[in-house]
Amino acid sequence: MKSGKQKRTEIKVKRKQRVAKIHSRAKPPERPLRPVLGPPVNEALLAPYKSYGVPDFVQRGFYVDMPFQCKDCGKHELWTGTQQKWWYEVAKGSVYSGPLRCRACRRKEQARRDEARRVHLEGLERKARRKREGSK
Numbered sequence: 001m002k003s004g005k006q007k008r009t010e011i012k013v014k015r016k017q018r019v020a021k022i023h024s025r026a027k028p029p030e031r032p033l034r035p036v037l038g039p040p041v042n043e044a045l046l047a048p049y050k051s052y053g054v055p056d057f058v059q060r061g062f063y064v065d066m067p068f069q070c071k072d073c074g075k076h077e078l079w080t081g082t083q084q085k086w087w088y089e090v091a092k093g094s095v096y097s098g099p100l101r102c103r104a105c106r107r108k109e110q111a112r113r114d115e116a117r118r119v120h121l122e123g124l125e126r127k128a129r130r131k132r133e134g135s136k
């Protein structure tokens, strides 16, 4: 038979274990103060800006993947944090600009613009040539 003291000690130990268990359960999972979910923003490399305030990603301090819909074909694409870092810090894109078209439509749009420029310059050249020949 157990003595009263032994019983009390056992009860105390069990109570302690129970309390410890509850505390360990109640504690929220530890997280870093600022979870880093993408490439860090290097403010020194951004194109200069002032007019409309500090952009979200600058305030956040890192880039996060951003879903967007192509304005031409409606396809859903992801603008990744890495692509954003390149656009803002290497290509020096405006901090207020974002993606408009999917990769395929961007290529098409670029080709269309190049062609329009070529036709325009050709027209100017023809005009200048006519002028030169006319004034002879």
Ligand SMILES: [Zn+2]
Binding pocket: 070, 071, 072, 073, 074, 075, 101, 102, 103, 104, 105, 106
């Ligand atoms: Zn598209």
